[in-house]
Amino acid sequence: MATTSMYIASDQVYDYSCSKCNEDGKNIEAQHFCPECEHYLCENCVKLHKGYHSKHTVFGRGDIQKWVGFSMDICDQHGNNLEFHCDDHQELCCHVCLALWHRHCNNISHLPDLARGFLKTEEFKQLPVALDNMRSRLDELRNARMKDQASHEDSYKNILAEIKALRKEINFIFDQLEKKTVEELDSMMKHLEKSVKDDIETCAQMHHQLKNMVKKLQQMSGKHKETSSYIVYQKCQNKLIKADSMIQEITERPKQRVLFYPNTKIETFLKGLDNLGNSDKVQGYKCHSSKYVSVKVQGDESNCYIEGICEMPNGDFVIADRTNKRVKLLNSQYQVIDHCELPGYLQHLCHIAVNEVAVAARYEVHFLKVTNRRLQKVRKFTTEHECISIAHHEGQMYVGSTTVLYQYTMDGELVKKIYEDKSGNLTADKCAFSPDGERIYVTNRCKHTLLTLDKSGQVLSTFKDPELKCPRGVCVSPSGHVFVCGREANTVLQVDREGTQKLTTVAKKADGLEWPRSVCFSEQTSSLVVGKYGENNIIVFKLY
Incomplete structure (x- = not known):
């Protein structure tokens, strides 16, 4: 806080004056504060203070924010004794406050005059009760807010568990979709593999039969060679026709391939989502x-x-x-x-x-x-x-x-009983x-x-x-x-x-x-x- 300088009756006014010097009628600016003694001290008095109270913690102007709030009858702003009450602003004042901010106020009371007989008033006697009541209210509010804090933490854990459960359910759904898709693929592959296997076996059998016919043809001899040759010829021709027909039937059959067409609706839908759900801060109304x-x-016969x-x-x-x-x-x-x-x-x-x-x-x-x-x-x-x-x-x-x-x-048709409790x-x-x-x-x-x-x-x-x-x-x-x-x-x-x-x-x-x-x-x-x-x-x- 900067030092405020002004002159009143030839005396310089400081934001904080040395307490010990004030007792001797001197007006010296304070540079230190001892919270245990509740004294503001100048450079000379702080040396004496350290000699008498070596274990006291003293704050210099670098810690000036720690100077205020230690004494009820000391001005929080300037560290001086409170001496006046501004009735216009309902504020307690020291002489510095009075000089700086209340010079033009019309109703200034001297605190000793204002406080005379106040100890006997009902208002003062009820002050401890009022303070205790307010402390109780603050305790209740603090406890309520602590419960709210715990409730928020519980809600967070519960919602987090719901999110994970939802993700688990989504994973399960996708697992089921994958399982069903793979099962369909397996069934299709089984059918295709059987078709190919049957064709391979048919070709192998036909190939083996033709091979045997060639051997038979090479082994033919004797007087019945011509007749046998003719028979073999006819059988070979029939087998060739069958082989040709089989080849033609297989080759003309449409080629079968396995393709996969992803369900793009799933991807499009998922990409369109911003999240798995919305976490809402519920508003409590007052x-x-x-x-x-x-x-x-008119015409109401009873109270409503x-x-x-x-x-x-x-x-x-x-x-x-x-x-x-x-x-x-x-x-x-x-x-x-x-x-x-x-x-x-x-x-x-x-x-x-x-x-x-x-x-x-x-x-x-x-x-x-x-x-x-x-x-x-x-x-x-x-x-x-x-x-x-x-x-x-x-x-x-x-x-x-x-x-x-x-x-x-x-239409008034009874569907079912939803809930029942006959305990009362x-x-x-x-x-x-x-x-x-x-x-x-x-x-x-x-x-x-x-x-x-x-x-x-x-x-x-x-x-x-x-x-x-x-x-x-x-x-x-x-x-x-x-x-x-x-x-x-x-x-x-x-x-x-x-x-x-x-x-x-x-x-x-x-x-x-x-x-x-x-x-x-x-x-x-x-x-x-x-x-x-x-x-x-x-x-x-x-x-x-």
Whole structure:
């Protein structure tokens, strides 16, 4: 730090003055600092200091960054005693600070005057508690971040294992393709080799037969020579004709060669890939602000119980009001613009197509269309079990019934039972699909857990957290962000896509959330829409 020189009342002001000289009324610039004594020392005083305190470490101006922060009543900037308080800037000042930066300030207090009687104030008495509380918060944050660090390391190891497993699977696939291709080549070669071998053997046999005929012809004698000669002649002619025919048949036969034509689609596809998959840094959302919006309409006989919420492609929302047995259409400002009544208590709903939704209502599944911002009933199918949740993926309906999750066709034909847990009540409450359809998220109210199933119904993971007491609604955004309500904990949590850990507590009671039943996340507006228990409002959280 450079030395600042100016004159006040004929005295030169230094950035650091010698502490020992100041005690004698002298104003000498300090060149050294002893952190153990908390003294700034000039060249003369440092010599005396070394004589008295030979084991103390003294920092010169080359280590001036180590001079500050050792004494509470010393100015961090200049090393002088703190004497004043600038009320305009709410800063503690030494006489150098006052001369350099606060000369034009109107409200300067002398610290002894300002501090008189302060030891008896409640504010000062509570200071140790405030400091301890802040230390506790810092410890909690540090521990949380250490857990995050460990979680990141675990995630890295898990993803690395997935990459290697994927590479192993790809290698296996290529091994199988290679095996099949080689088997086809072996079969082809076996056929060709047999054909060539048969021709070689045929030529050898014909050659041997002709050779024998030549010998017979040379051995002919006696009175019957002419007759025998004629016979041999005829037989030789026949054999020559056969040999000629055989040669002609073999030579005119198309030549067979073995060629290999690589499947260029494989190479083209692989060259078109940038990697084996994308590693995504999952965003944990936080609540920025919230607002209540009334969804009660004329004719509602009871308080609204919003059991299901889904967003339409145009930014409108459709909600299921259980007790009033009404499906309500909200615009993007969350105002009710239309509604229609259905028989039975409405339990859940989901988006199906561009303008179509499905609603679970006791023992029925109803299909509705949104046309010109009006709700229109289309059709329905009935079930032999109660329908309390509903989801859709690739033309298949998935209907939950307290302890069982079923798969249906769009026409209401039962396909199969996906999952069942009869260990308690409401073990298969609400459900939602991941965008790729590889995972199904199911809330288990009985055991206060969120289950993640594969598409065959096998449990992949079970998530439990103190802030997930009595989980109800669950939703998955188009990008795969997973949100789940803890009804009795008054929370909405965001969990990772594998359903193994909490990413963040998005909203809680301090944010105005009470008794959440349903949830929907809008990526278009980065808003979380939550349906509540027995109130006429939904609550909309703006997230960041």
